[in-house]
Amino acid sequence: MSFPRNVAALRGRVPLAVASAVALMLVFLPGADGAPAQSRQAVQTVPKSVVRSADAALPTVTVVATGGTMAGQSDTPTSFQRYRAGTLLMEDMLAEVPNLDEVADVNSLQFGNKGSGGYSIAELYDLSLAVDNALRTSDAVVVTTGTDTMEEIGYFLDLTVQSPKPVVITGAMRPWTVIGSDAQANLFNAIVTAASGKTAWFGTVLMLNDEIHAVRDVTKTSAYRMDTFQTPELGVLGYVDDLKVRIMRMPARALRVFETRGSVVTTANALRNWRTPFDLTTIDKADLPRVEIFYNAQEAGGEAIDAWAAAGVEGIVTAGTGAGGISGAAGQARNRAVQAGVMFASTTRTGSGSVYGGSGAVFPADSLNAPHARLLLMMALAFNDGVEDTRADFVEWASLQADITSALPALSTSGSR
Template structure:
């Protein structure tokens, strides 16, 4: 029986990192050993050959803390080139550091132009660590990418035997293997020994016709995040505005309130033409669109966390500055 073909694009991160020895699970970034290339990573997991015909694709060997708009656009181009070079692909896996994995996944889910399965995976322990999660996460991701039922679900995130939607998942622990969770709604399914078991489809998927085309946008609109704390005086808001912010995401107190001083500063930003999106620092639940904040011009992030609200606002501002249109987008995407 012919095995499905899956491309593995390597971007670096912990999943491809090498420590000083099997017990080095913390300081491997300074081990002096190189990050594995996509080809080396695939070769290091012989079990991959049992589930798919895997094509390694080089991209970058960097920590995910170094990934942003420029790398996202380059990754989009790499995905497009990989599809063109291998028209018989069943799906694509992107290996990624966990620090910004959720942001890359959500960006791709809003910008990829077709329904081919794209699965993002990473690891909490480096490839060389005792009981590393890297090999199994990679195998699971390839299995999910190769599975026909993954088609049309948007970008998926697979770690720790779980399948999550890009929009919903977030990193919740610095070091535990079960770090990626979808706080409000839970996993889409699991990767079991006998099959990929999916239990639901994500309801919040932007239609393909509305996906963002960023190929010609080298510099994104500046969007910053301000974090509400007791006694916050709004100084950060004013600094962001002075720096040229076109959008600001407020990581507000749950369920979506700032300090009075922050609200005043954000009101000044709105009056100056900056789009302000109200998210929550709680990590779960919606930022409710209250009348008081709505009348002042705030846009609700719904239940997007601040870092993902920033991704969507950056993309939205490439298309429109109309607050009503952006608010409608946040209610659907």
């Protein structure tokens, strides 16, 4: 990763001074394996770069397979929508992908083989632990799954995987066995992305249709089109062109690594800023509470909220109109549920934009959509007791931002340019 190349990637998107500083920091980004910092000067230490040297052995990438359309067996070579998802085994699929030995040392783990919507939250708990376990010995992990709930599975991993090594989730909109399938290219490019190491510290990213997205922000927008995944307002992180992985911007999750607050960017400091508090090894899967989603509409009734509260649901996400508004009846039901101990997250049903404000047991979900907010609320409830602590964790990770001004060089106003 050369300094000039990184400046070029950022030019035109942020001021050149900031681009140069960030590019310089990228060179010293802590190693994603958590290795001890390497000495650069007598007065301080700077962790090693995540970039693999040119003469190093190929990176090891583990593909954790869960099924989905990618592993689908079609009725005929042209039955694009008639197929049995989660049929083919990843070991056999990898054997059909050419030139992998030029990219990475690839192995696979068949975690499951079914549609993404068929997985329970308890199974996602196991999947997250399986990914972290694979990252103990591999340089990166690719997770394959169905696209129906891919953004939810990906965000669950983003919130809970404790290793900052690359995690790339992918799938396909057409089954493996039809003509013109996107499955083979998506699998290959996801492995290319993971093996590049360029998304270390990014959290989980989604790679489909040659595009790399931050899984926190991405959403599925079409039932059939291959460019279904879009990131509203913010756009893609980068692209995969042939074997070139081009990163055009860094997500806030990665930029938090540089929030030095006057300290040197060491691996320990970076991990402290980067990791969420949601370490699944400290809880049992049974501790993950039930959280539901209420979709607001014109004159929507509040009976569903009342019923969920009576059933013992601990959290409810409201997908409101505009900036998070809900009907009068739903608002009254929410008040009753809060009195019963239920906590709420407020989102917008518009597809983009942020929700702010809220008080007490009603938390603003910022730019998270309702399915993503549901998972974050689930985590915040599982790892905290009481409204105040739950709200603090939820709001911090919902409004994920980064302030790296303390890590940038000071700019003089005394005539220097």
